[in-house]
Every structure is written in C-alpha cells, then in structure tokens.
Amino acid sequence: MSRIHPLDSYRNIGIIAHIDAGKTTTTERILFYTGKTYRLGNVDEGTTVTDWMAQERERGITIVSAAVSAEWKGYQINIIDTPGHIDFTAEVQRSLRVLDGGIVVFDAVQGVEPQSETVWRQADRYQVPRICFVNKMDRVGASFTRSIKSIRQRLGANPVAVQLPIGAESDFIGMVDLITQKAMYYDEEQGKEIRYGEIPADLQETVTKLRAEIIEKAAEQDDQLIAKFLDTQTLSIEDIKFGLRQGVLKGKLSPVLCGSSLRNKGIQPLLDSVIDYLPSPQDVPPVTGLHPHTKEDITRTIDDGQPLSALVFKIVSDPYVGRLAYIRIYSGKITQGTTVQNSTKERKERIGRLIRMYADRREDISEVYAGDIGAILGLKESYTGDTLCDPSNPILLENISFPEPVISVAIEPKTTADQEKMAEALHKLSEEDPTFRVRSDENTSQTIISGMGELHLDILVDRMLREFRVQANVGKPRVAYRETITRPVTKVPYRYIKQTGGRGMYGHVVIDVEPLERGQGVVFENKIFGGAIPKEFIPAVEKGIFEAAETGVLAGFGMTDLKVTLVDGSFHEVDSNEMAFKMAAIFAFKDAVGKGAPVLLEPIMKVEVLVPEEYIGDVIGQINARRGNMLGMEMRPGKTQALEATAPMAEMFGYATELRSGTQGRGVFTMEFDHYAPVPESVAQKISG
Numbered sequence: 303m304s305r306i307h308p309l310d311s312y313r314n315i316g317i318i319a320h321i322d323a324g325k326t327t328t329t330e331r332i333l334f335y336t337g338k339t340y341r342l343g344n345v346d347e348g349t350t351v352t353d354w355m356a357q358e359r360e361r362g363i364t365i366v367s368a369a370v371s372a373e374w375k376g377y378q379i380n381i382i383d384t385p386g387h388i389d390f391t392a393e394v395q396r397s398l399r400v401l402d403g404g405i406v407v408f409d410a411v412q413g414v415e416p417q418s419e420t421v422w423r424q425a426d427r428y429q430v431p432r433i434c435f436v437n438k439m440d441r442v443g444a445s446f447t448r449s450i451k452s453i454r455q456r457l458g459a460n461p462v463a464v465q466l467p468i469g470a471e472s473d474f475i476g477m478v479d480l481i482t483q484k485a486m487y488y489d490e491e492q493g494k495e496i497r498y499g500e501i502p503a504d505l506q507e508t509v510t511k512l513r514a515e516i517i518e519k520a521a522e523q524d525d526q527l528i529a530k531f532l533d534t535q536t537l538s539i540e541d542i543k544f545g546l547r548q549g550v551l552k553g554k555l556s557p558v559l560c561g562s563s564l565r566n567k568g569i570q571p572l573l574d575s576v577i578d579y580l581p582s583p584q585d586v587p588p589v590t591g592l593h594p595h596t597k598e599d600i601t602r603t604i605d606d607g608q609p610l611s612a613l614v615f616k617i618v619s620d621p622y623v624g625r626l627a628y629i630r631i632y633s634g635k636i637t638q639g640t641t642v643q644n645s646t647k648e649r650k651e652r653i654g655r656l657i658r659m660y661a662d663r664r665e666d667i668s669e670v671y672a673g674d675i676g677a678i679l680g681l682k683e684s685y686t687g688d689t690l691c692d693p694s695n696p697i698l699l700e701n702i703s704f705p706e707p708v709i710s711v712a713i714e715p716k717t718t719a720d721q722e723k724m725a726e727a728l729h730k731l732s733e734e735d736p737t738f739r740v741r742s743d744e745n746t747s748q749t750i751i752s753g754m755g756e757l758h759l760d761i762l763v764d765r766m767l768r769e770f771r772v773q774a775n776v777g778k779p780r781v782a783y784r785e786t787i788t789r790p791v792t793k794v795p796y797r798y799i800k801q802t803g804g805r806g807m808y809g810h811v812v813i814d815v816e817p818l819e820r821g822q823g824v825v826f827e828n829k830i831f832g833g834a835i836p837k838e839f840i841p842a843v844e845k846g847i848f849e850a851a852e853t854g855v856l857a858g859f860g861m862t863d864l865k866v867t868l869v870d871g872s873f874h875e876v877d878s879n880e881m882a883f884k885m886a887a888i889f890a891f892k893d894a895v896g897k898g899a900p901v902l903l904e905p906i907m908k909v910e911v912l913v914p915e916e917y918i919g920d921v922i923g924q925i926n927a928r929r930g931n932m933l934g935m936e937m938r939p940g941k942t943q944a945l946e947a948t949a950p951m952a953e954m955f956g957y958a959t960e961l962r963s964g965t966q967g968r969g970v971f972t973m974e975f976d977h978y979a980p981v982p983e984s985v986a987q988k989i990s991g
Contacts, residue, residue: 520545
C-alpha cells in the first residue's frame, strides 16, 4: 500500500483553548464541513462525536483529547480536540508534544482567559506555530478588536487580523477576507454555502488600512518579499500568504480569524487557513533522540525511507476493542504484523491492528507513514511517552514530563467481588492517565488514588463505576503534602551490622544532605573515590535513599527538593552485600533528615475568580478566609472583574459552592497548581499531630 497523500499535504493540528471557548463545537463543525459527519453535533444536546464519553456528554466538557482525521481540498488533517479544564492539563501537554500546529480558540466576549494563557505558554514551550480563531462573535458583548488587544497584551503575542467581522452580536452576518478583499456572507442556516459579495461601504476604509498593515508584516518575514514590496509598494495574494506562513512557522506572528462555530459561520475559511499557514510535517525540524546504549545524539528526518521512530502519546482503554495506543510517526513507517522495539522499556512489541480514528468510528489500515498519526491495537508493554523504533536502529525520543498530582482520596471496594475488578480498573486508568497515581498506604492498608484536582478524581471514580462496573466507597479528598529540609547536614554516618549464625551483614555509609530550590525533587550524587565502597554497592545505596524519601519524618509524606551526597563509608570483604548497604542508606537518610530542620510543604494553587463588580468585597473576604493571597484585579467586559490570587489547595475544598452562594450563582473560578510552599507552624501541628 502506498501513500495516499504526499507529506506536504498533511496537517497535524490541535484545537486548544480555555474551558467553554467552543473547541469541541469547532471540531464538530470541521468534521461536518469536511464530510466526516452528516449532521451537526451539539455539546449542549450531548450529540458530539469527539466528546464520546458519557461523562463528557453530561457535563458538556472535554476530558480526553480525541484524535480525528478529516480531508479538506486534498489535504489530510489530523485534529486533536484537547480539554480546556486545568485538571486535564496532561491531555493538553501530551497533545502539544506531537502536534505540528494549533488553532487557539478565544471567546469573543472574554478574550484571553486564564487557561488560554496556560495553553499558550505550553505551546510556546513546545514551539508549536498557531493561528487564532475568535469564536462566539454572535454573543452579546462580543468584540473582535478587544479580543485581539487582549491577545497582544496578555500573551505578548503578535496577532495579525486576516479577517474583519461584518456586524457583531445578533447582527453578525459574515466577515471580510482582508487578503482577497472579498466579503463572505452566511445566509443559510447550516452555513454550507458562502455568498461572496461587495465589502460594506462603512468598512472600506478600515479594510484598506488593515490590509496595508498585513502586507507590511508579511513582507518583513522574507528578504525577497521586502525587496518586492520596496519596488512596487504592494504584494500579490500568493506573496502575502507566503509571507504570513513564514512568520507563523518562525513563531513570529499569529493570523487571527473570526466566526461563530455554533451558528456555523467562519469554519471553511478557518480550514483554508490551516492549509495556508500551519506547518506540514516537512516544515518541522527533524526529530532528535539518543541511542539507548551509547547515549549519542541521533537525528531522524521525516522520511518513509528512514528507520522507524515513533512516540506513543496516549493510551485509551476502549470498551469495544481493548487497549489503543495513539502514535505519532516521526520517521519510517509502521506496518501491520511487523515487530518493533520499544526502546524505553527495552522490549519487542508486535504490531497487531493499525487503525485510523474518526472520533469514535475506526477504520483498519495496513500502514502508517512518517508524519502521520494513527492508533495501534494490542500493544502489551507500551505506555504514554514510550518510543517505538526499528529493532536494528534503536533511538530514544525525549519523554513527555507531567506535573505531580496534588490531591488524594482513599478508595475501597464495597464487596470482595469488587476487589479484583477495582485493581484492574485502577491499573487501566493509570495506564491511560500519567497524572493519575495509585498506591497502597502501608500504615492503613488503604488504596490511595491521586490526581490533579477534585473534578479529575470525580471523573475517574465515575468512569470506574460505569466502564468497569466497580462499586466503591470514596473517602474525603486529602492534599498531597510534601516534606523537605531547611538546612544542610554533613557527614551523617550509619553502620548497619547484623551478626547471625553464618554470614553477617555489614554496610557503612556517610552522607550529606542539603536543601534544593523548589521543584528539584530528590537528587542523589556519588562522591566516593578510592573504593571506600565498591562500585557494585552504589546502586543499592541510591535505591535505599529513594525508597526512604517516599516517607518523610514529620507526617509520612514524600520528601522533595533535597540533595543527598554519598561521601564516605566502608565495607567488609565477606559480610557486605547490597541489602546491607540499602538498609544503611535508609537509616542514614532518616537520621540526616531529622537533623535538617524538616518542614511540611503544601501545594499552592493559582486562582482566578470572575465576578460581577458588586460582589468583589465578599469574594475577597472568602479568599482571605481561606489563607489566600490577592495578587491583583482586572476589569472584564460586562461589569465583571477578574481577581487573581494564590491559595493553599487544602483550603480550597468546597469553594465552588461557597462562591456560587455568595454571588447568586454568577461567580466562576479556575484553579491550577502553581508551587509548593512551607505550611504555617499552627497548621503543620494539626497535620502531623
């Protein structure tokens, strides 16, 4: 089977935005106009294709990013619809890692919202070129110019309006294409037919002014275009599009379009812009990785003839077909029935079925080529972030890193019959979601599940109930505290000696511990010279340190942000073994940490509250009462204010209810993890007491 589309006809794009900006509706309209669906799905009615989970349809939010494929004017577009809710940040992160370009959707009334800022920064980090779509132009209070201004001010971006809306709010009837200078009107309800007409007279002056700005910005992106522009003072439509495309690929500018997805206006020009401005896999730099054994750098170009390198970016337990692994292929190709190497796990994997996903419909294919996104059925050992490669040409691609969970709950099965089902369900869910952790509490023998927020754990428990038919009791949410030290301690010795009949046990270590900056985790360094401890026992010491760091000395929470250095020790020719050194390391670590003035750390959340002006005093009072710290306020359209604050996670449980009752249901808030900070003494005593 040969390639259907040439490489430059692929677009791997993500639709990213704040919660409720209209990402899923935009995706649904794209599927409708590209002929993948035959009726218009609606989030409010629960009839969308990409939000196929029961919980997504009930709550009207996206939880798992769905990969869908569509065709437009001979181009294959792979779209990933990502969630906007901060609890599902891992979904956005892993999607950005494998995408070539993005459409960032903004609400025309609100402009840039907190989560739009978060995803924009994440896209900056992964250097994903993007175009902007100002949605909901039909709503009361919508403003295209204000939205562009907020993109420039709050994101520090360089937005370039390539369209101008005709009318706004209930009078929004179409838009002017500033590049071709044509007006587009949407007379028909389903928006399939676009009527091209004259530019309204009252907009003519603005169109001329904005077009001149676009030509200048396009010319700046390319030396030949600058020369042409200086000669003729104008550029052709092809030249303008070429210049803008260069600017988008370099991350220098972002074209801005407008429309209303719900009212079926503006989607076809958005698809044209995806093809005109966003990169194909060929426009993206070659992927680099390491050789798993020699650790030397390897570069692979996006080419079917190169050895295979692919990244697993998502695992889904599909109720009908089993375990699906979504992959992005960077070089080479994957063929059904072949064997590939998982270089992260050092295991071979056989490729069972290869599938192209059209949201919840699937189609069997025999090969997936470089630059494409597909799904594999039946991989046993591969998880999110693993690299699949050619066994004879191994490569290890950079893994995807995820934030640590900040909230835990205890969960127990209602009956013994549920016990086994629960273990299997938790295992499958943690395979799918890297920010969801499951562990057993040694002291209470309870199963503890941890995640990114209350909604995150709610959804997971709900899925357990529905998909896996597990009945379980769930405890009260608990905060994932951490422990650290505040002062360095040097040369802490521990000799582990056991004499029994026969061979004894002997391990002797001397360690230094010192505090690190926030977010550094636990670092181990070996400074043994001259063989005071033989090399083969060093890994056992390291293992002991990391094991001991899992439970701190104050209240049994995991240790973080400290460095342990092994500086000295001794061994016995006969009695020393790995176990003895591991035990010596554990006891030395506990001793050292106890002397390092340990403190409890708690997760501090960044909170943004949107409230009508008359409730500001009450809301500030609520936040202060929850040990919050006000950072600032900003006016928003419609006489509302956006309050920014930080507050400890522990104090934010049940805040949604308090905010609703204090603002007659009109206040909304978003919250995301910001940093860890020491717990005040009075609170720490309650926690560890």
